[in-house]
Amino acid sequence: MDYACLMAVDPEHVLRAAAALLTRKSTATMDEVAKAAGISRATLHRHFAGRDALVRALESLGIAECEAALDAARLDEGTASEAVRRLVAAIEPAAGLLAFLYSENQLFEGEELNAGWTLIDDRISALFRRGQLGGEFRIDLTPAWLTEALYGLLASGAWMVHSGKGAPKDFQHMIVELLLGGALRREES
Amino acid sequence: MDYACLMAVDPEHVLRAAAALLTRKSTATMDEVAKAAGISRATLHRHFAGRDALVRALESLGIAECEAALDAARLDEGTASEAVRRLVAAIEPAAGLLAFLYSENQLFEGEELNAGWTLIDDRISALFRRGQLGGEFRIDLTPAWLTEALYGLLASGAWMVHSGKGAPKDFQHMIVELLLGGALRREES
DNA sequence: TCCATATGAGACACTAATGTCTCATCAGGG
């Protein structure tokens, strides 16, 4: 699948490079994105009509990765806690991109929000609701809030790792343990 | 010190208006900020040399509000949990501004970071460390991560309220309960 | 070999935002 020797640019590769760059510097220009992808600005423009289109494509990529992670995590199997652990582990590689899109989405204010996010929200909310109905999770925190909190913790974790204040290997543990167990010490398991 | 009746514009009031606007729309132009503050762009420019200076001033404001909240929360008194509750309650009014500055800081990448943030980080970290040493908080989550997680949850909470997906009255409860107790249901208090 | 095609480089116009300037106005103090 790797046509490295072809002249044709791989849009997928361009998107990955753009995601990696914009994750670090959310205000990067088209010029910088093109350089990061190893192509010229003209070619970048041929594949993505403009910055807007690029962000939309990244949004689609992020949604696709989220859905893939949701699928891979098999949210319906085992306890809800285990499912949350699998989900965080599966979504970790996309956390940086998610954080970028998360902040970018706040700019879409009035504009139409990609329906894909709603589906993802719903799937994650359903997981938390399943945990509540099964008596596993507390019921005074709404599934919507738990979902939003997960996003926030993912962003914080990604930032922590990116800024070097935390080790990548701790990413999953930090997030899952805080989200599920909280900061308070438990008397027993 | 208060020349309210003078023609002179109150820089404090301008900053508040700018904070309120940029909290909602982080890409607002100088023109929009001026309108929001009820002054002309020229006057805005007379008080703040440029957008950069304005953001710096907002940063100082945010730091000041954080420190005021830290003081008001009396982090050294009572249990660490109680102190965290007071802190979240005290910092709530500034959460929006904090979220804005938080995202803005990521753009300062290489540039010098205002030392004020480090002091604030240290004071909050010290609170979590106190909780750990007192056997109140678990020790497998570092104070630095708990601090970062608090920031993330504050941002998520502010976003939740701002987007209308959550009620302002739940702000404190949502954040504190998740941060301290986590999502898992407890067998007893 | 020759051709179709995609790319890279760069020029160009357009836009939005910024920063600076001037000038008229208006309030308050002397």
Next chain:
DNA sequence: CCCTGATGAGACATTAGTGTCTCATATGGA
């Protein structure tokens, strides 16, 4: 009453980023 000083309005140049265009080049297939 007049003068000082701050403001509002708006013109203006500058900059950065974008989007579009042309042309030369190089690759891979027919």
